[in-house]
Amino acid sequence: MKLKNRLIISFFIITIAPVLIFTILVQALKSIVMQKAINERMLNLFSKYFDESGEFNELVVNFCFAGLVILMLTAIIMIVWIYRGVAPQLKTLKLAAYNIKEGNLDFSVASSGKDEMSEVCNAFEDMRIRLKNNAKDRLDDEAEQRALISNIAHDLKTPITAIKGYAEGMLDGVADTPEKRDKYVRTIYNKANEMNTLINELTLYSNIDTNKIPYNFQKLNLHAYFADCIEELGMDLENQHIRLDYSNFVDPDVLIIADPEQLGRIIHNIISNSVKYMRADVPSKIEISIKDVGDFVQIEISDNGRGIATHDLPYVFDRFYRADASRNSAAGGSGIGLSIVKKIIEDHGGKIWVTSKENEGTTMCFVIRKYQESPIV
Ligand SMILES: Nc1ncnc2c1ncn2[C@@H]1O[C@H](COP(=O)(O)OP(=O)(O)OP(=O)(O)O)[C@@H](O)[C@H]1O
Ligand SMILES: [Mg+2]
Incomplete structure (x- = not known):
């Protein structure tokens, strides 16, 4: 039943019910008085309300009429008051529900009131915002996908085109000397490796994103771990004519809790960015x-590379974000390296941040929690 109908019925019940009850009581009283079925004292008390013919006197009739009018007025005021307190918000909520049904979420039903209807409106508003x-996250996700x-498609296409070209060259007999054939096969091999790396990265990314990476946390001696790491990196970078400086100001017996393989992945990712985004005009x-x-x-980990623009x-650290947006840039990549790094560091209970200046260099900083023996009590 509609609120309006409910209130109209309430109005009649509020006004008619007392009138009916009053009439019945009065009739009963009248017949008692007429039949003189009560004692003398009571009879004297009630008889002043009746005239000689046994009907109610004018004062009583006027009094009843005034009572009825007051009752009706009060009922009307109350019903209008209740209706006006509820109806506009109900109307807003009805419109809001209709908008949501139609897929329109750009409206507001927030209310500053303190009553229950305002609470419902505010709860509705929270639901709308959520x-x-x-919907926005879903659209973003879809755009990201x-x-x-x-x-x-782009990153796989480049090595595939090269592999196809070199393989055709060999089939057509263009590689007619053992040196040429060797060069062609080597290029095909390198391009296949590139594709393999990309596919591995994507698989890792999707595993990381769905928390499928089983971490193998261990107590690691920071000095020993980095000594090995630097030795490996140093050789690699030396071959690319990049100088590597290393300084460790931490106590030699400090331990950290980390997955050695994933920690290596973090360092490798950051260093590979430093290498990829080097400047050609200065010694790296x-x-x-x-x-x-x-x-x-x-x-x-700092470099003196091309740096990252402030904006x-x-x-x-966002997935698929590449500062150098052009997909044709010489430095390939999918823009997922640093998002993987961030996720691994956060899974280790640490955090990562970056400072950089264009044409001066970039510094990636991250923290990893130390291992601490729990105190013996
Ligand atoms: N050391 C750095 N110097 C300059 N720019 C950097 C450096 N590290 C990261 N960037 C910028 O941040 C972006 C995101 O880096 P990220 O490692 O996530 O992606 P990518 O290197 O482009 O691709 P991927 O790592 O997936 O191969 C890069 O595209 C690059 O523009
Ligand atoms: Mg990278």
């Missing part, structure tokens, strides 16, 4: 420095 955010597919240099910052160790800095 729905809107979900589309970007990923087009990036993967990478610096790794490790500091003690209380409960954590802070690892800083790109907040986004470099």
